[in-house]
Amino acid sequence: MNESRELKNAEQLEELLLLTEEIQEELEQKDQLIVELKTQLNESLTLNEKLNKENRAGNIQALKNDLKLADRALRSEKEKLRSANVTIGECQDKIRCLTQQRDYARTHQKIVEIPVEKPVLYKKCEACDRTAYQNAKARYETQKEQLAGQYKAKTVMFQTTLFLLAWYSLTTTLFQAVQSDVFLSDCKSFFHDAASFIQTFIGWTIDAGQSVAQISTKIPNEIIAGIIYWLLMILVVGICVAGTGILAILIEIKVIELYKKNCWDVITLLMILTSAAVIIYFGEVIKKALSINLLFFWLILQGIYLTIRRYISQDTD
Template sequence: ARTHQKIVEIPVEKPVLYEKCEACDRTDYQNAKAKYETQKERLAGQYKAKTVMFQTTLFLLAWYSMTTTLFQALKSDVLLSDCKSIFHDASSFLQTCIGWTIDAGQSVAQISTKIPNAFIAGIIYWLLLILFVGIYVAGTGILAILREIKIIELYKKNCWDVITLLMILTSAVVIIYFGESIKKVMPINLLFLLLFIQGIYLGIRCYLNTLYWTNR
């Protein structure tokens, strides 16, 4: 019997979930899937609607707060005086820089005096002056734009939230309503103080975010 025995393999069909036979149409599975998709779309629509409502409410709150704060700022003589002062200083500094640039361009354009022909020398003088001033102004403008883009990217990456909005409004309100008291304690331009606070806040948020991602 041991020498003549044979191993016979009998095929066994394994059951498959939601499938009793090859002719089954999987009705229960299809119904459950359709119900799941419907519920998923409904919840996604509700979430989107609530998100839009929250963003709209936040925008209206920010608009109202900034509008009332701006109107109150227009009534503050101290703040208006400081704004005029800082813009006047900025324009004076800009005019001084333009004057330095033109003087430097004229110094460079003096190379044209070595040309014996007066007409050609005059043309080259103005070409060199315009070229030097144009390159300097364009380069400075590009660097300023790139710096502003970098600051905006850092702000969006690290500070684009409700906390930043509350901090901006709070610091602006404090400076507007208590500007005279602040000027008595320390003689500083209020607009510069507001920008200085924002810079410190941006630096702190960047440092905290960097520290958080480093420790993860």
């Protein structure tokens, strides 16, 4: 507030100074005019004297008229000078008052903190029902639901297309596998070898159980010895079979977890189908180059692929 008053006082001072300068210029011009009038009067007097000498009787009245006009002009100029002096005095008084006010304002300045209210976004007021905000929010929710529906529809369409392509690839690959004698023979041999391995493993467990159950022959009572024999044999065979089954289940669970974590995507599906198609279509060529079971070779490829994907995922993490 004090600064605004100082600015107003300074502007008024400048206006008064300009006004005094203009008045002084007018006074100087009027002084020059008076000097000119005096010179004209002197000239007229000299002219009057000349005329009196030449024709004193005819020009006396004209000279009187000129003198009256000059006297009136002098009086008007004197009145203007008086009014100008009065105005100059008033301006000087105003300048003194404004100067005093300015000096007082400079010596008595105070810092006043004016609180300013800041508008808050969507601030609830008494006379506001937030209709614009509610309408905008409703439009946003509607657009969000529409976009979510479109995204869901496109996702379902993509998954359906992918499923159809996978089903088509799988069926064509299986049909070709059925027609491939080399692949069928390798599949039969693979499952035959697996069954023979299981049979051999069961024979080993039975032999181990029988060898452990021979401890019961040292018991003199035949009934008790027979019961202990069968108990030991069942216990050993059960432990071996159960342990092997649990180990196989754990390995299977671990492989499934690795697939879900690192390979559960479209790339894995394409790799499985592509590798199976290559092995089925080019089985004879592969058998000539490598004397290996094709199904076992396909499983080895899957293990290599799983190892590579796991290594890549660990590097990216």
